């Protein structure tokens with residue numbers, strides 16, 4: 157019954173959206189999306205040495221870890237139920253060169269970590285990034301010749317690096333370089349080497365973004381980078397082009413797709429999930445993490461709440477999971493209930 161003294165319309169006044177929101181139990185009953193520990197992939201940073209836990213200034217709460225410490229941390233992640241980790245190495249400067257030759261070394265930092273983690277924590281998936289930027293003296297994802305990142309030569313090297321990663325025990329190869337044709341080439345390379353079961357999570361739509369800043373500090377590529385990555389990453393202005401890029405990766409054999417960065421690109425997450433129906437992941441990148449942490453540390457926002465809200469919103473946007481630096485913190489929180 158509508159009260160005539162109020163302005164709510166007599167007919168539409170019967171449609172009360174708030175009925176379903178009136179109590180905690182109704183809200184739980186109608187909740188469309190949920191965040192669970194299964195949705196989380198935890199990215200970690202590796203450094204050479206032992207016993208090292210080195211805080212990253214621009215990413216409060218995130219550390220670079222030596223392999224032994226990484227093994228301990230990953231053990232906790234596995235015990236909490238996190239299905240997979242993603243590894244990123246901070247390579248010694250003296251091992252970086254023009255072509256990123258360390259990327260194909262059988263015993264490089266990524267591969268040593270993979271082998272150690274696989275052995276100690278067999279029940280967690282290991283996703284390895286296969287771009288050249290941690291290994292190059294110029295911080296680009298590919299081989300630089302006369303000011304140009306050369307595509308096909310880079311792909312050849314990335315395939316070799318991917319096979320080495322699979323040999324070390326990587327479960328999923330995640331190429332983040334955005335060279336053309338790399339998904340098909342990696343698939344063939346893995347198959348030829350007998351790694352039919354190693355999957356490919358393509359950074360299918362990786363945008364040329366300012367949100368990667370803190371990451372470049374974490375692996376010390378920021379100071380090295382000459383120019384920008386606009387000739388291989390996608391422009392933040394382009395959604396349809398991103399879809400075409402993802403379509404090629406699907407055709408070439410990607411098992412899973414990723415959108416990166418995350419929150420500013422939720423429309424892309426949705427479009428990609430709708431268009432291809434493949435398992436689709438968002439990467440909530442370093443700058444997204446840092447924004448939340450920094451504002452929370454200043455007491456300007458409720459960091460915990462916004463952490464949970466952003467991750468849930470990725471689910472609503474169609475993502476099957478999220479690669480997030482918050483993963484361990486969230487898993488601990490979810491475990492407490």
Ligand SMILES: NCc1[nH]cc(CCC(=O)O)c1CC(=O)O
Pocket residue numbers: 285287288289297332333367368369370371372377385440441442443
């Ligand atoms: N292959 C590059 C790479 N691998 C992971 C990230 C970013 C991850 C993040 O910001 O959290 C980037 C981007 C870049 O440095 O250009």
